[in-house]
Structures are given as structure tokens and as C-alpha cells.
Amino acid sequence: MPTPIAVVFDLDGTLTDTEVTWEEVRRGIAVSEGHEYPARATTDMMGMSTPEWARYCRESLGYPGTDAEIARRVIAGVADAYHAGRVRLLPGAADAVRRMAARGPIAVASSSPPELIDAGLDALGVGDLVTVRVSSESVGAGKPSPEVYLEACRRLGVRPQDAVAIEDSTNGLLSALAAGMLTVAVPLEPHVPRPEVLVRADAVVASLDELTAEFLIALGAR
Structure with a gap:
């Protein structure tokens, strides 16, 4: 690929x-x-x-x-x-968004309502980098339906097969897989994806620090 x-x-x-x-x-x-x-x-x-x-x-x-x-x-x-600053920002998240924004188009596809997507990106300090934000509220179906990812790709102007989804959950991975995207799983304890779904991901990483331009080149070469 x-x-x-x-x-x-x-x-x-x-x-x-x-x-x-x-x-x-x-x-x-x-x-x-x-x-x-x-x-x-x-x-x-x-x-x-x-x-x-x-x-x-x-x-x-x-x-x-x-x-x-x-x-x-x-x-x-x-x-x-x-x-109130009580939501933990995951290690490496803001830097990963910045790295990906520096190399190409990015988006957020979330089951959260728009106001919480905005709050999360603002808390991370990357709100200005993510202009495409799709809530499942706007597509009428949550994950594992592929609609939220398909809409994100549509707004980015790319085919799903030319995009990679970064996910942590069973339903999120199923959503991206159904959309026909590459998938990278970042499991977060205690709610890790089911084993039979996790094995279908194109890659599994321990942290977002592994998400680099070089990593995506290697991912596409598999």
C-alpha cells in the first residue's frame, strides 16, 4: 500500500x-x-x-x-x-498531532459531541491544527458504524484507503476497518480492544510517541 x-x-x-x-x-x-x-x-x-x-x-x-x-x-x-483541568491528556498526544499535521492533512473523528471535541483539542493546545472535526452526532450513527470515519475522509478530500485511523477501542477499530482505512491501535488500559479485533489492526503501538512520518512510511510498505 x-x-x-x-x-x-x-x-x-x-x-x-x-x-x-x-x-x-x-x-x-x-x-x-x-x-x-x-x-x-x-x-x-x-x-x-x-x-x-x-x-x-x-x-x-x-x-x-x-x-x-x-x-x-x-x-x-x-x-x-x-x-477544571481534571481530564488527563495522554502522553505524547499533542506532539503526535503536531507531527502528523506537519506531514499532511489530519482530522478528528469522535463519538463525543462537538463541544467536547473542541474542549479536548483546546486542552491539548492543538485546536488550530485540526480544522476537520467530525462528531458521530453529525452522521447519525456512532462507532462501530463507519460513517464518522467516512465523513472525515470526505471532508479531508481523501479516499478512506489513503488514510489511517488512530484508535484505542474495539468499536473504534471496527468503525475504521469497516470504512476501509488503515488502522493503528493504541490500547489503553483497562478497556483494551477485544483480542479478535486488535489482531485485525494494521499496527499496534505502545504509545503515540511511535507515530512518526517514518512509521507511516513503513506502515504503507507492509
């Missing part, structure tokens, strides 16, 4: 460690309403679009209110964490 032209990053769990923040916020709401938060809930909701996980919270976790009200409540909690 030729060297990938474009790089499309996931956000949650790939650039910022918000998976723990989402879990804390959602668990806190469930407990405050007198409900348990099952261990599977976090993994179940990974990659879901906002309408999808809001419905899950109502139907499976017993949240009161409409889906729109539930979404606003959870998103506000995560936004507060960003603004």
Missing part, C-alpha cells in the same frame, strides 16, 4: 483519557438516582453516538428524563471536568 496521505485521530482514550471521566460522570448519576452501574456499561457505550448512549442510560441504567435531558446532564459533567 502507498504511504497514507491523511491521519484521522479518535479523541476519547486516544488523545485524552476521558474514558475514566465519562465513567465517573455516568456512574455518579446512576448512583444518585439509586441505581447500580454495571461493569459492562462503560464498554457497552464506547463509540456510541450521543443519542445512542443517552437511550442506553435511560433504558439500561434507569436514568430519569428524556434522552435529550440525559445527554445534556452527562455532557455538562464531562465539560466541567475539562474546564
Whole structure:
């Protein structure tokens, strides 16, 4: 394969460690309403679009209110964490975005709503480098549907097969694979991709420090 032209990053769990923040916020709401938060809930909701996980919270976790009200409540909690500096920025994330932006077009394709994509990129200090930002809210389906990645490639003006996705989760990898993209997995404990999905990634790296122009050349040569 030729060297990938474009790089499309996931956000949650790939650039910022918000998976723990989402879990804390959602668990806190469930407990405050007198409900348990099952261990599977976090993994179940990974990659879901906002309408999808809001419905899950109502139907499976017993949240009161409409889906729109539930979404606003959870998103506000995560936004507060960003603004208070309580979201961990993953090691090497900002530098990786800068390196990739220096070599070609980049984008973010995330299941987060637009306001949280903006908050995450601003926290990393790379908001000015990422002009293409696609939320699954805008395409009507969350990961593992390929739509969010297909839309990111469309806006970048590249074919999916000429782009590489940087992902951390099972649903994210499935989304990028279904879009026909090269995939690089950056597993983040404790919610690592399922083994049968991780083995399908074109490469698995221990950290974003490995994401360099030379790495992408080698990836395309495999």
C-alpha cells in the first residue's frame, strides 16, 4: 500500500483519557438516582453516538428524563471536568498531532459531541491544527458504524484507503476497518480492544510517541 496521505485521530482514550471521566460522570448519576452501574456499561457505550448512549442510560441504567435531558446532564459533567483541568491528556498526544499535521492533512473523528471535541483539542493546545472535526452526532450513527470515519475522509478530500485511523477501542477499530482505512491501535488500559479485533489492526503501538512520518512510511510498505 502507498504511504497514507491523511491521519484521522479518535479523541476519547486516544488523545485524552476521558474514558475514566465519562465513567465517573455516568456512574455518579446512576448512583444518585439509586441505581447500580454495571461493569459492562462503560464498554457497552464506547463509540456510541450521543443519542445512542443517552437511550442506553435511560433504558439500561434507569436514568430519569428524556434522552435529550440525559445527554445534556452527562455532557455538562464531562465539560466541567475539562474546564477544571481534571481530564488527563495522554502522553505524547499533542506532539503526535503536531507531527502528523506537519506531514499532511489530519482530522478528528469522535463519538463525543462537538463541544467536547473542541474542549479536548483546546486542552491539548492543538485546536488550530485540526480544522476537520467530525462528531458521530453529525452522521447519525456512532462507532462501530463507519460513517464518522467516512465523513472525515470526505471532508479531508481523501479516499478512506489513503488514510489511517488512530484508535484505542474495539468499536473504534471496527468503525475504521469497516470504512476501509488503515488502522493503528493504541490500547489503553483497562478497556483494551477485544483480542479478535486488535489482531485485525494494521499496527499496534505502545504509545503515540511511535507515530512518526517514518512509521507511516513503513506502515504503507507492509
